[in-house]
Amino acid sequence: MSKSSTEVPLFAFGTPGHDRDGDGRTDVDMLAAAWSDPDSRVLVVGPDQVATDEYGLRWIRPADAPAGERVYLGRTGSTTRLAVLVDQVPDTLTPRGVRAAATELAGLDPEAGGLLVHAMGLANW
DSSP states (O other): OOOOTTOOOOOTTSSOOSBOOGGGGGOHHHHHHHHHOTTOEEEEEOSSEEEEETTEEOEEOGGGOOSSEEEEEEEETTEEEEEEEOSSOOGGGOEEEHHHHHHHTTTOOHHHHHHHHHHHHHHTO
8 A cells, every 4th residue: 555645644642752650650759859850841731721832832840830739741851741730720821722722732743742631631530
């Protein structure tokens, strides 16, 4: 079967993304260090919203994260990825509905898309 120019591209979430680091989720010392590390990045999510900016998902430093349930998403390269689950994403973080964000931010790379799906799954667990 030959490829045609109309072939549908791979589903954005169909490729391996971030390392979910299952062992790290239970390592209390590692988690405390991650939340104290200014190089870690936090995504703020609500039940149906996500923090965004003009480039896509808005990742902030742990010290800048609002109060909420803290969760560990894993790692991308050497960056620790965290999320804060809130009832409402603060207006200062440019909240977008997840469906709107998925449409408006269609250029999300598979890694960012996987992190969003992971965070939203935890927010709605």
